[in-house]
Amino acid sequence: MNIALIGYGKMGRAIEEIALGKGHHIVLKIDVDNAADLNKENISKADVAIEFTGPHSAFANVMKCLELGVPVVCGSTGWLEHFEDAKKYCEQQNGTLVYASNYSIGVNLFFELNTRLAALMKDYPSYNVSMEEIHHTQKKDAPSGTAITLAEQILLNNPAKKRWVNQPTDIAEELSIVSERIDPAPGTHKIKYSSMVDDIEIIHTAHNRIGFAGGAVLAAEFAPGKKGVFGMKDVLGL
Known part of the structure; x- marks a missing residue:
């Protein structure tokens, strides 16, 4: 080809x-x-x-x-x-x-896992969901496109969240995405569900391109x- x-x-x-x-x-x-x-x-x-x-x-x-x-x-x-x-x-x-x-094949499988977990968690409002993403300093956009895709999947499956914001937030309707730019990280994305009794996290970490x-x-x-x-x-x- x-x-x-x-x-x-x-x-x-x-x-x-x-x-x-x-x-x-x-x-x-x-x-x-x-x-x-x-x-x-x-x-x-x-x-x-x-x-x-x-x-x-x-x-x-x-x-x-x-x-x-x-x-x-x-x-x-x-x-x-x-x-x-x-x-x-x-x-x-x-x-x-x-x-x-x-x-990435792994990230696309992670997308499926994220969608499934968001659908499960919508019935448990004691858990608050937030996100973090880390990329190298040459990345021009924040949050990453991958983080936005993950956030939109969560919004679609969790009616308690109405919008995402690229900063920490205490507003219940907002989904926080915290972006960090650290070399030489190719890309890490973390979704965390936190409650008073425990946390549930899923993480994808790329080792290279x-x-x-x-x-x-x-x-x-x-x-x-x-x-x-x-x-x-x-x-x-x-």
Whole structure:
């Protein structure tokens, strides 16, 4: 499979290593210095594009890939206020978009566990739920996209919580997400249910970028030939 990498930082290089190890070919690398190379002539060589840049460029990159007719796997976070626009444009173009806030297989299993635990805990109001997330200092958004996904799963399953806030809070209707930026942490997410008598915690800790990169390559293998908007639940069959 021929892959275009849009974003060639640490994650892009990790994706490249895994993709090459699986026998794929990298036919285009786009970074801040050659953004103009994301054009029809160059992207036509690719079966799929993998986009890992940042919150300020991701939406434009996704829209450009859809415009040029290449399936795109996007892992950038912090741009989801534009996601519905991207989704509508994908449908108009009869294109392919795979988006996940986190491509790690372990994290996506953690999402399922979080949803199940939130559904169980809604009947026990003596437990207050809160969240923490830790990432490296180069991460541009806070809270992380993964933390937002986890928070939205909790809000959907626990009617006592009406909204999340990115700070400690004593307001019962608010779900606290505390974000820390500490090197060299690739990513830790903790959900804690606390009561007067005990605590229940679930934690996912990434040891490196391999899990994220491997999942992104898996999503890229899934995308060609599909039409529509997909997530890692579709990729993994969850």
